[in-house]
Amino acid sequence: MVWMQYTATRSQRAATACFFLTGVALIVAAARLSYANIEPQRAKAAERRRVLEAFIRRKLGSDSQEQGPPPPKP
Template sequence: MVWLQYAATRRQRAATAGLFLTGALLIAVAARLSYANIEPQRAKAAERRKVLEAFIARKRAAVAGAGDSHSSHSQPDPPKA
């Protein structure tokens, strides 16, 4: 079974090719912009991770300092040499 019973005109083929190339160009531009923005996003994520790790470390230090020595949050004693 044939999808179209007639051959496309020259104008229709040109329009199809033009739309296809426009779509391919838009995809290429979007990919380029996406890759151009990767490094700033990674830098922001790394900075957020550092801030969060520092916050958690401060909270752990506060909990360990405020609790008694048998607290479940305290650090284990280092091995004796």
């Protein structure tokens, strides 16, 4: 079985090269945008974590340090 039965013409090779370079350029642009947005995403995640930890501390109060029974609810 022959992979290609005919050789590509000059215009076909040029089109293939253009498509390949366009794909590479799109991948590079996406990677650049992805790395540019990492720090804001990390900052948001850190803020969410701080808020969640504060919420848990507020809910647990001093019970997290004592091993006694939980206070009764009214």
